[in-house]
Amino acid sequence: MSTKILLLEDDLLFGESIADLLEEEGFEVHFCRNGQEALDATYASHFDLYLLDINVPLIDGLSLLRELRRANDTTPAIYLTSHQETGVLSEAFEIGAEDYLKKPFDTQELIVRTHALLRRSKGTSRRCAGDLCIDERHKCVMMGDKEIPFTLKEYQLMVLFIQNVGEIVTKEMIMDALWSPSEMISEGAVRVYINRLKQEIGSERIVNIRGVGYRLVP
Incomplete structure (x- = not known):
């Protein structure tokens, strides 16, 4: 490459x-x-x-x-x-x-x-949570040895989860990471991206914390 x-x-x-x-x-x-x-x-x-x-x-x-x-x-x-x-x-x-x-x-x-x-x-381009890794150099997400075909915003959301693995990622944190302050964003848009990640990495890996946000299970 x-x-x-x-x-x-x-x-x-x-x-x-x-x-x-x-x-x-x-x-x-x-x-x-x-x-x-x-x-x-x-x-x-x-x-x-x-x-x-x-x-x-x-x-x-x-x-x-x-x-x-x-x-x-x-x-x-x-x-x-x-x-x-x-x-x-x-x-x-x-x-x-x-x-x-x-x-x-x-x-x-x-x-x-x-x-x-x-x-x-x-030397510092990869961060992992179990078998999930983000390659910051090539802006891609790997699960084991397989690359997941994420869009830029999906990749950015995955970065946010891996940076905060095991911790609650609030909806506000997601909105701040994925959109500029001038954009009008609904919670429905957040759910669309969350569901897309669940489809690719498994729904059991992302836990919904009702009324607050989500957590990536280590």
Whole structure:
């Protein structure tokens, strides 16, 4: 399985040169020129690394990563930015970035940091509860050696359960993890996703705590 990198950069020539460099290293690169395109790409595919510019159209790089982290997306991220302000760089790390490079940067340094971050992330990409495991690197759920074909929101819900295995996951926690505050969500929508998980992993594994929420049985 090839290593997939999402590159967000609004400068076409610079972005293409970075994409070519990474592809020569054997990476599969998805090049986006605005934040909305990048966000849509994360819904459609799983990535191993995000390389993000900050000042891009539609959704800036900081807002993009903030939205992804809020949705339990733990894919490692490196900012490629011309910003020099300490406050901006501090915010990038607070949101959840692992590294940054200030433009202009040495392309070989980018390759070195990319390989180093991917090596570190491989060791911490899987969490398990019994035979149920979430692979955060590839954004998938495994039951034993079988991958369960979950959608992004189903995967996010499974992440929430495994992070809180044996504990009550309230309906409010589920709504916060799966939807943005501006979306109107009913408890019926929550039940739809719960039932979908039960169909795939077994109804006995998710216990309904009446009036409160649900619990994943260890």
